[in-house]
Amino acid sequence: MIHLDLIGIGTGNPDHLTLAAVRAMNAADVILLPDKGADKAGLIDLRRAICAQVLTRPVAIVEFAMPLRDGAGDYAQAVHSWHDAIARVWQAALERALPHGGRAALLVWGDPALYDSSLRIAERLMAQGLALHVQVVPGITSLQVLTAAHAIPLNPLAGPVTITTGRLLRQHGWPAGAQHVAVMLDAGGAFQALDPAGLTIWWGAYLGMEQQALEHGSLAQAGPCILARRAALRAQHGWIMDIYLLKKETADASG
Structure with a gap:
């Protein structure tokens, strides 16, 4: 039996780890770190730094190359095929590192329950017969860090x-009946599909990190600034993670 802890690590700031996350990392026999290639080397570097800072005993670190998702064709089918490929990589890494069973930890950006595929991939492994017990250690989400950075509800x-x-958001526009809309996994500028009238945006990139960047204002005014700043930051760092909250003003809005 392999015991797998899916550990939410927040947005890359070691201060965001919970005490439960630190305990789980130190209880592991091996910690798995996904490597997403040279373009996103900063992401695995942050995970390495977190391990170096919080581990109080020797724990084996195993890095594995993350498969790339095919950007062509049907989106849902491409994601399913991608998850199948990741599951195969996970299984190979786990069986090599723990041939006789043991405890593994996988460091997950943000929280495993919010727009993350780790739990679905673990389900694939169990469905294929791998003796796997999964436990989730929740982490601080980018939504929490965004609202904290802007000091807003x-x-x-x-x-x-x-x-x-x-x-x-690009495909369907503003969700019917919504007043506050949080947008994640935006490849860049999906808010351009919206009529900016009456919309306010709070945007953040690299939340919780040293290079954190924030913008806030009416969508009409802040939108172009965000697009330009996002492009410049991506060019500077080679990758970007960002998120934003949109608010629609209504005649009876009270807060």
């Missing part, structure tokens, strides 16, 4: 918040 007073993706 996520939801309107006594109201809901809609969480969606950049792809869906």
Whole structure:
């Protein structure tokens, strides 16, 4: 039996790790680190730095190359095929590192439950017969870090918040009946598909890191600034992770 801890590590700042995350990392026999290639080397470097800072005992570190998702064809089918490929890589890494069983930890950006595929990939391994027990250690999400950085509430007073993706925002526009919309996994500028009238945006990139960047204002004014700044930051660092919250002003909006 392999015990796999999926550990949410927040947005790259070691201060965001919970005490439970630190305990789980130090209890592991091996820690798995995904390598997404030279273009995103900063992501694995951050994971290495977190391990160096919080481990208080020797724990084996195993790095594995993440398969690339095919950007052509049907999106859902491409994602399913990608997850199958990742599952094969996970299984190979786990069986090499723990041939007789043991405890593994996988460091997951943000939280494993919010727009992350780790739990679905682990389900694939169990469905294929791997003796695997999965435990989730929750982490701070980018939504929490974004709202904290701007010192704003996520939801309107006594109201809901809609969480969606950049792809869906481009395809379907503003979600029906929504007042606050958080947008994740945006390849860049999906808000351009919206009529900016009456919309306010709070944007953040590299949240919690030294290079954190923030913008806020009416979408009409802040939108072009965000696009230009995002392009410059991506060119500077080779990669970018960002998220934003949009608010629609209504006649009876109270907060």
